[in-house]
Amino acid sequence: xxxxxxxxxxxxxxxxxxxxxxxQGDSYGYEIYKKIIALSGNQYELKEATLYTAFRxxxxxxxxxxxxxxETQGGRRKYYRLTDKxxxxxxxxxxxxxxxxEVLDKLILNELNSDxxxxxxxxxxxxxxx
Amino acid sequence: xxxxxxxxxxxxxxxxxxxxxxxQGDSYGYEIYKKIIALSGNQYELKEATLYTAFRxxxxxxxxxxxxxxETQGGRRKYYRLTDKxxxxxxxxxxxxxxxxEVLDKLILNELNSDxxxxxxxxxxxxxxx
DNA sequence: CACATTACTTTGTCTGTCAAGGTACTATGG
DNA sequence: CCATAGTACCTTGACAGACAAAGTAATGTG
Numbered sequence: 001x002x003x004x005x006x007x008x009x010x011x012x013x014x015x016x017x018x019x020x021x022x023x024q025g026d027s028y029g030y031e032i033y034k035k036i037i038a039l040s041g042n043q044y045e046l047k048e049a050t051l052y053t054a055f056r057x058x059x060x061x062x063x064x065x066x067x068x069x070x071e072t073q074g075g076r077r078k079y080y081r082l083t084d085k086x087x088x089x090x091x092x093x094x095x096x097x098x099x100x101x102e103v104l105d106k107l108i109l110n111e112l113n114s115d116x117x118x119x120x121x122x123x124x125x126x127x128x129x130x
Numbered sequence: 131x132x133x134x135x136x137x138x139x140x141x142x143x144x145x146x147x148x149x150x151x152x153x154q155g156d157s158y159g160y161e162i163y164k165k166i167i168a169l170s171g172n173q174y175e176l177k178e179a180t181l182y183t184a185f186r187x188x189x190x191x192x193x194x195x196x197x198x199x200x201e202t203q204g205g206r207r208k209y210y211r212l213t214d215k216x217x218x219x220x221x222x223x224x225x226x227x228x229x230x231x232e233v234l235d236k237l238i239l240n241e242l243n244s245d246x247x248x249x250x251x252x253x254x255x256x257x258x259x260x
Numbered sequence: 261c262a263c264a265t266t267a268c269t270t271t272g273t274c275t276g277t278c279a280a281g282g283t284a285c286t287a288t289g290g
Numbered sequence: 291c292c293a294t295a296g297t298a299c300c301t302t303g304a305c306a307g308a309c310a311a312a313g314t315a316a317t318g319t320g
Contacts, residue, residue, distance in 0.1 A: 005230050
């Protein structure tokens with residue numbers, strides 16, 4: 001392969017990724033772990049240690065709250081719920097990501113916004129379906 | 131503003147950014163510093179300490195080589211030149227960035243590739259200029 | 261009955277960024 | 291003539307996030 005997502009490229013995004021999963025509804029650690037792998041199309045695994053570290057951080061910042069599930073049988077599950085503050089934090093982080101993408105495209109690829117480029121290519125060259 | 135590029139969002143990209151500047155030709159520390167600010171459209175400043183740390187790292191990995199300029203008057207300047215290895219490293223890093231962008235768009239925005247989306251919108255809704 | 265899976269968690273290490281501090285020279289306005 | 295800003299280089303130490311490694315404990319399966 002050769003093309004992977006390094007630790008450094010993911011850094012600073014884990015909180016946002018977790019909050020995004022919780023926007024779909026309450027969930028617990030191990031399920032969130034699996035959902036992230038699935039969401040990425042099996043391209044990325046957020047390690048468990050990273051995940052639980054992030055839970056502590058997000059709880060402390062009141063972006064999420066936790067409660068134990070009432071599983072009578074089987075192992076206990078700790079559920080997490082997105083708070084209003086967490087929702088706001090997510091919204092701001094998505095804006096930051098979109099902004100960072102544009103700036104990094106300039107700095108790495110000397111590119112304008114990729115959407116704009118796609119548009120320009122279309123308007124100049126007409127629509128070619130593959 | 132509120133929308134800025136945090137340390138964590140840039141982490142892992144500084145080497146690539148520097149190598150990209152050097153693709154345009156040899157340059158020295160302070161000039162590279164200024165060029166990066168300009169390239170970003172004054173949206174991002176790569177701090178000098180970070181820059182010089184990166185130079186040491188990139189030299190050690192043989193991605194760049196350095197030599198003193200022959201300024202007879204004025205302060206001395208240390209120039210950096212991109213090596214073949216550095217060029218390869220840059221090429222791989224851009225692939226990684228493009229890949230990471232796609233995966234992160236899925237994980238943060240639940241989105242497919244933004245280019246694909248732009249295309250889909252166009253094909254469905256027709257071309258609306260602004 | 262061993263092994264995989266579910267489910268939770270902590271500790272210590274590593275690495276990149278950058279604030280803070282430093283040196284030295286040049287140009288400019290008061 | 292001197293203070294200040296700008297050019298140009300550099301190092302050290304602090305900090306924070308990711309994660310390997312290690313652990314607990316239950317359930318399911320071959």
